Every structure is written in structure tokens, then in C-alpha cells.
Amino acid sequence: MLGVTLSRWTMSYFAVALLSLLAGELALTLGYGYPLPVLNSPATLAVVHVLTLGWLSLLLAGALQQFVPVLVARPLAHPRLSLPILLLLIIGTAGLITGFHALSTGAGGAWFALAACALSAGFLLLLWNLLHTLWRARPWALPARFVLAGLTGLTLAVLLGLSFLGVLAGATGAPWTVALLGYGVPLHVIAALGGWLTLTAIGVSYRLLAMFMLAPEPNRRGSHAALWLGATALLLAVIGGATLVVAGLDAHKLLVIAGMLGVPALLLYLRDMRALYRQRQRRVLELNASMSVGALLSLAAGATLLLLAAVGGNWHAWLPAIVYLLLFGWLSGLGLAQLYKIVAFLTWLEVFGPQLGRGPTPRVQDLVDEPHARGWFRLYFLTAWLAATALLLDWPAAFRMAAATQLLATLAIVDQLWRTRRLCALRQHPLPVRPALLCVRQTPATPTENHP
Amino acid sequence: MNTAASTPISAEQAREALRTVIDPELGYNIVDLGLVYAVTVDAAGVLYVRMTTTTRGCPATDYLVQGAQQALQQLPGCAGIEVELTYEPPWTPAQMSPMARLHLGIDRASAW
Numbered sequence: 323m324l325g326v327t328l329s330r331w332t333m334s335y336f337a338v339a340l341l342s343l344l345a346g347e348l349a350l351t352l353g354y355g356y357p358l359p360v361l362n363s364p365a366t367l368a369v370v371h372v373l374t375l376g377w378l379s380l381l382l383a384g385a386l387q388q389f390v391p392v393l394v395a396r397p398l399a400h401p402r403l404s405l406p407i408l409l410l411l412i413i414g415t416a417g418l419i420t421g422f423h424a425l426s427t428g429a430g431g432a433w434f435a436l437a438a439c440a441l442s443a444g445f446l447l448l449l450w451n452l453l454h455t456l457w458r459a460r461p462w463a464l465p466a467r468f469v470l471a472g473l474t475g476l477t478l479a480v481l482l483g484l485s486f487l488g489v490l491a492g493a494t495g496a497p498w499t500v501a502l503l504g505y506g507v508p509l510h511v512i513a514a515l516g517g518w519l520t521l522t523a524i525g526v527s528y529r530l531l532a533m534f535m536l537a538p539e540p541n542r543r544g545s546h547a548a549l550w551l552g553a554t555a556l557l558l559a560v561i562g563g564a565t566l567v568v569a570g571l572d573a574h575k576l577l578v579i580a581g582m583l584g585v586p587a588l589l590l591y592l593r594d595m596r597a598l599y600r601q602r603q604r605r606v607l608e609l610n611a612s613m614s615v616g617a618l619l620s621l622a623a624g625a626t627l628l629l630l631a632a633v634g635g636n637w638h639a640w641l642p643a644i645v646y647l648l649l650f651g652w653l654s655g656l657g658l659a660q661l662y663k664i665v666a667f668l669t670w671l672e673v674f675g676p677q678l679g680r681g682p683t684p685r686v687q688d689l690v691d692e693p694h695a696r697g698w699f700r701l702y703f704l705t706a707w708l709a710a711t712a713l714l715l716d717w718p719a720a721f722r723m724a725a726a727t728q729l730l731a732t733l734a735i736v737d738q739l740w741r742t743r744r745l746c747a748l749r750q751h752p753l754p755v756r757p758a759l760l761c762v763r764q765t766p767a768t769p770t771e772n773h774p
Numbered sequence: 775m776n777t778a779a780s781t782p783i784s785a786e787q788a789r790e791a792l793r794t795v796i797d798p799e800l801g802y803n804i805v806d807l808g809l810v811y812a813v814t815v816d817a818a819g820v821l822y823v824r825m826t827t828t829t830r831g832c833p834a835t836d837y838l839v840q841g842a843q844q845a846l847q848q849l850p851g852c853a854g855i856e857v858e859l860t861y862e863p864p865w866t867p868a869q870m871s872p873m874a875r876l877h878l879g880i881d882r883a884s885a886w
Contacts, residue, residue, distance in 0.1 A: 328833060388833070395831030533829050534799070536867050536878070603867045605879045670798050671833055678795050678841025679848075685801030 327397060328388070328671055331404040333743070334760045335384020336661060338412060340736050342376025343654065347729040351722060356642060362507070368422035373649060375415040375441075378519050381657050383407065383448050385526065385664065386469065390452050393466045393529055394459030400451045407451070410444030417441075421490065434491035438484055445480045449473060464541055464549065468525025471553040475517015478560045482510040498568045508577065509563045515645070516584060517556040519653050524552075524591050527614070530660060531595070535611050536603035540594035548590035555584035581632050588625040592618060609692045609699065610663035616703035617659060620651025623707075643714035650706040650728070658735055659699065666690050666742045672762050673745065677754050684751060691747055695738045702731035783851040785813045788821050791849050795841040797827075798834055802877050804842070808869025811860065819853035821846055826865045835859065 346369055349355050355369030387407075391398050398404075414437045421433030452473060456466060482502065488494040489503045502509075532539040559580035563573040595618050599611075624647045631640045666689045674683045709724035741747070743759060757763060792810055793803040804810055804825065812824040823842055827835050839857050846855045867880060875881075 327836065392829070392831045392833060529829075533832075536800075536828075536880075603878070603880050605881070667799065668833070671837060674798070675834065675837035676840070678837050679844030679846075680841075682794070683796060683798070685796065686798045687801055 327391075327401075328668060328762045329384075329398065329401065329404060330762045331408055332384045332388045332668065333665075333758075333762065334405075335380050335387075335408055336665065336739075337760055338408070339377050339380040339384065340661075340739070342372050342380065342415075344729070344732060344736065346373040346377060347725060347732055351726040351729050353722060361642065364422045364425040367425075368419045371415065371418050371422070373654075374514055374519070375411070375418065378649075378653055378657065380408070380411060380415075381661070382519065382522055383411065385660075386452055386522070387448075388664075388668070389526055389530070390455050390466075390469060393469065393525070394456060394462070396455060396459045398451065399454035399458065403447050403451045407444050407447045410440045410447070414439075414441030414444055418487075425490075430490060431492045434487045435493065438487040438491060438493075442480060442484055445476060449477065464539070464545055465525045465529040467549055468521050468528065468552075471549060471556065472518050472520075472522030472525060474553070475513050475519075475521055475556055475560075478556070479510055479513035479518050482506055482513060482560070482564070486510070501567055501570065502564065505567045505573070506564060509560050509567070509573070511645070512563075512577075512580075513556065513560045515648060515653075516552075517560070520588075520648070521552055521556070523653060523656055524548075526660075527656065528594070530663075531598060531611060531614060534604075534608065534663060535598070537598045537601050540598055542594070544590045545594050548587045548594070551583045551590070552587035555580045555587060558583065578632050581628060585625050585629050585632075588621060592622055592625075608663065608687070609690070609695055610659045613659035613662070613696075613699045613703070614656055616699070617652050617655035620647050620655055620703070620706070624648045624652060639716075640714060643710045646713055647706070647710040651703065651710065655703055655706065658702065658732075661739060662690065662695060662699075662735070662742075665739050668762070669743055669745070669757055672757050673753065673755055684748060688751075689742050689745060689747055691738065691741070695735065698731050698734040698738065702728060702735060705731060783815055783819050783821065783849055785815055787849060788813045788815065788823070788846055788852075791845045792823070792842055794845050795838065797838065800828065800874075800878060802874050804838065806871040806874040808871070808874070809838070809865060810842075819851050821849075821852055821855045823855070823857045824860055825857060826860055828865050830861050830864070 349369045349372065354365050356363075356366040360366070387398055387404050417433045417437035417440060421430035421437055424430040424433060452469075456462065456470060459466070462470065485499045485506075486503050489499050528539060528545075531537070559577055562576050562580070566573040566576060599615070624644055627640060627644045627647070631637050631644065666686050670684075670686045670689055677683050705724045705728035709721050709728060712718075712721035712724055743757060745753060745756065755763060789805050789810065792813070793805045795804050796802060797804055797807055797809065800807060807828070809827065810823060810825045812822070814822045816822070823846070825839070825842060827838060839859055842857050843855050846852055867875075870878075870880070
């Protein structure tokens with residue numbers, strides 16, 4: 323084993339994820355889901371899961387199967403599981419969305435049962451694949467530890483989700499499951515958004531941003547404190563909160579305490595990122611690094627609003643804006659910015675990697691058109707912030723206008739990614755092979771996934 | 775590889791050939807980036823290369839090693855190639871040549 327090989331289905335994960343993002347944004351633009359219906363309406367739940375499962379979870383699942391091997395310098399334990407995991411997660415997400423859609427007519431039971439089976443099997447296989455890879459690479463550096471904490475969040479989110487689906491599918495009516503469905507939804511959101519998506523994104527960003535900017539990887543006492551505070555907040559909120567809910571007690575105070583641990587964790591991470599940008603060797607930032615600043619600012623704003631809401635008791639009024647800011651500004655913004663680099667990098671490796679040493683090859687940067695993409699990324703972040711502000715001020719019309727413009731910016735970014743994958747910037751360059759849109763072609767010169 | 779030539783190959787020729795291999799992310803050749811730690815040639819014309827990558831576990835690693843082999847295979851007088859990948863010492867930007875630093879817009883490179 324020399325290096326890490328290309329994951330065959332990563333591009334398929336990214337393609338389905340991006341389609342889900344566009345679908346979710348279109349729904350918000352058309353007024354399907356919050357803020358027009360109430361927050362816990364079936365329509366809102368459907369849109370939220372299109373975005374969190376279809377977009378962010380598939381994005382992270384695909385990226386992790388490519389980059390956990392980079393984090394630990396070991397090959398993926400079970401590369402053949404990637405396609406079954408993708409298919410199961412797509413089927414499960416589609417079943418869940420259909421179930422929510424049918425909920426208003428009371429006919430969602432069978433769809434929820436399908437979703438429960440497919441999602442639990444898909445995430446179980448994903449966890450097995452990633453944990454087995456990580457386990458073989460002990461001891462772990464800080465980024466891998468964050469990913470482990472994120473996978474803990476995924477496990478908790480899936481377990482809570484399964485207990486909800488058990489009730490919705492009519493498979494169980496046990497009092498503790500009914501109590502969790504009634505009062506445990508915030509715990510599910512914390513496990514998914516704060517644990518799985520945020521802690522994992524933090525772990526990956528520590529390594530990727532340091533790698534791309536030629537900066538020393540943060541590994542200070544504060545970096546480790548961020549990990550422990552974040553992980554403790556997650557466990558306290560979700561496991562402690564679920565215990566209280568099942569016991570019929572109010573979990574509100576516990577969640578505030580967990581928040582008081584979680585927000586400093588985010589601030590410590592942001593301090594690390596500021597140091598990383600300041601200490602970078604590459605003075606001129608590439609687009610993925612410069613646009614990631616927008617995501618980090620969104621996280622800072624979200625953390626500040628969380629703190630203010632906890633102090634001022636404005637939870638119900640501010641929560642939609644905070645969730646929107648974290649979902650679109652922080653997680654989706656970071657995801658899109660990193661995708662811009664990752665798609666180009668993986669495409670370069672697939673097409674030009676085998677040509678190294680045989681003749682001149684273009685650079686990864688030659689595959690992208692940064693001046694064109696930069697404006698669309700700026701518009702994306704601007705509209706995400708405007709939409710969050712509109713939610714904060716309770717201006718539904720302004721929210722839909724911002725969401726519509728955000729959809730336009732996302733479409734343009736997806737077009738840029740498609741052009742990168744199709745090598746449109748290299749039309750004059752002789753191409754050894756044209757990459758398939760959805761999977762990595764295995765050429766004889768390309769190391770296989772079963773590399774010893 | 776070409777073993778027909780009678781002139782013995784030199785380490786400098788090998789380094790020059792390795793300059794055709796770029797690190798895709800940094801967009802500059804692996805010799806000036808300081809990724810090639812050592813190049814030696816034995817009496818039989820076998821080339822030994824000790825090299826690294828900017829990050830351990832980089833997905834480009836296999837391609838860079840294979841690229842180095844392919845670049846050297848084209849040299850006349852090359853009787854064999856052995857490429858060793860190492861992470862001791864780990865690479866830092868301080869190992870870049872002044873030209874590579876200029877290309878990347880780095881004023882002064884430090885070892886992190």
C-alpha cells in the first residue's frame with residue numbers, strides 16, 4: 323500500500339446529494355415547508371430530510387469513504403460496500419419523504435417501515451465501513467477523533483429516528499417510544515445537525531483546509547478541548563435528554579447546559595481556523611479556501627445566536643433562523659466550497675494521474691474556472707444570510723425571494739461542478755480519457771480499490 | 775526502460791527527468807517542491823529514488839510514485855528503477871526551492 327485509492331462511487335454520492343439540495347431549495351422557494359406551514363408539519367419534515375439526509379448525509383457519506391482513508395493513511399476497509407450503502411440510503415430517504423407526504427392522509431405506515439429498514443441498513447453498513455477503517459489505524463490524530471465523534475452523533479440520530487419511525491409505521495406503541503416522538507425531536511436534531519454533520523465537517527476541515535492552504539494542522543490544547551467539549555455536549559444532550567424524556571421529565575435545562583458546553587467548543591474550533599488561515603503558506607487563497615470563510619462566518623453567527631437565544635429565552639422565535647444559518651451557511655456552504663476542489667482533484671487523478679511521467683499534464687487548477695464560480699458562491703452566501711435574517715424578522719415574502727435567489731446561485735455552482743467533471747476548461751487539451759459523470763473509471767494504470 | 779545506450783546515467787539526468795512530474799494540487803514539479811529526497815545510481819545503472827508526498831495518505835501518492843517510475847523509464851542507460859516512498863522526515867514547505875516558492879506566492883517557507 324503506497325497511498326489511498328479513488329473511491330469508485332464518490333461522484334454518484336455527490337450527484338444525488340446535489341440533486342437533493344436543488345430539490346430542497348426548490349421546495350422552500352415554492353413555499354412547500356417552513357415558514358408557510360408550521361415548523362413540525364409533514365411538509366417541513368419532508369423538506370428538512372431531503373436536505374439533511376438526501377443532501378448533507380449523502381455528501382458526507384461519499385466524502386468520508388474517500389477521505390477517511392486520507393485522514394488515517396489506510397485504505398477503505400470495504401470498498402465494495404459503497405454502492406449498496408448509496409442505494410440503501412437513496413431508497414430509505416425516498417421512502418421517508420414519501421411517508422411524510424402521505425402522513426396528512428394517514429397512509430404513511432408502509433413507507434415509514436421501508437425507510438426504517440433501508441436507512442438503518444445503509445447507515446449500519448456505512449458505520450461498519452468507516453469504523454473498521456479507523457480501527458485499523460489507531461492511534462488517531464485529531465481530525466479522525468472528530469470524525470469518530472461525528473459517527474457517534476450519526477448512531478444516536480439513527481437510533482432516535484428509528485424509534486420515531488417505529489411509532490409512525492405502527493410497529494410499536496410502547497410508552498417510551500411515544501414519549502420520544504412527542505418530546506425527543508430536538509434531541510434528534512442535535513444528534514444529526516450538531517453531532518453527525520457538524521463534528522464530522524469540523525474533523526474533515528481540519529485536515530483538508532490545512533492540506534490545501536499549506537498550513538500547519540491545528541493540534542493545540544484548545545483543539546482537543548473543542549473535541550471533548552463538543553463530544554460531551556452531544557452525549558449530555560442526546561443520551562441525558564432522552565433519559566429524561568423517557569422518564570417523563572423536562573429536558574430543557576439539560577439542553578441549555580449542553581449548549582453551554584457546545585458553543586465554547588465551536589468558538590475554540592473557530593479560533594483554530596483563524597490561526598490556520600493566518601499561518602498558511604499559500605498567500606493567494608484558492609476558491610475553496612476563500613469561500614470556506616463564508617461557512618465559518620455562518621458558524622460563528624449561528625453559535626452567537628444560539629448563545630443569545632439561550633440567555634434571552636428566544637428559542638422558538640429564533641430556532642428556524644439558527645437552523646437555516648447552520649444548514650445552508652455553515653454545512654452546505656462548506657460542503658459546496660470543498661466540493662469545488664474535491665471534484666476537480668478526483669477528476670484530475672482519474673484522467674491525468676496515470677499520465678504522470680509520460681508527458682506534460684495540466685494542474686488541478688486548470689480544470690476549474692474560478693472567476694466565473696466566485697460570483698455565484700458570493701451570491702449563495704449572501705442569499706443564505708438574507709434568508710436567515712428574513713426568518714429571524716419573520717418576513718416570509720423576503721425569505722422566499724432570498725431562497726429563490728439562493729436556488730439560482732446553487733444551480734450555477736452545480737453547473738460549474740458539472741463543467742469541471744466534463745473537463746470543459748480543457749477543450750483544447752488532448753484528453754487521454756473522458757471521465758464518466760457518475761463513477762470513477764478504472765483504467766489499467768489506475769490503482770484498484772483492492773490494492774494490497 | 776532503455777538499456778541500449780552505452781553512456782552511464784547520472785543522478786542529475788534523473789532529477790531533470792523527474793521535473794516532468796508535477797504534484798497536481800500544487801501544480802509544480804516534485805523535484806523543486808522538495809518531494810524527492812535522494813536520487814542515486816549504482817554502477818549497473820540502476821536508479822534509486824527516495825521520495826515523499828506533501829501529506830501522508832494523499833490520494834495522489836500512487837500516481838506520483840508511478841509517474842516518477844514512468845519518467846525515469848524513458849532515460850537512456852537506465853538499467854532499473856527502485857522508488858522508495860518515505861515520510862521520514864515529513865515534508866514541509868521549507869524544502870521547496872526558491873522557484874517553487876515564487877510559483878506558489880510564498881514569501882518565506884517555514885517548517886510549519
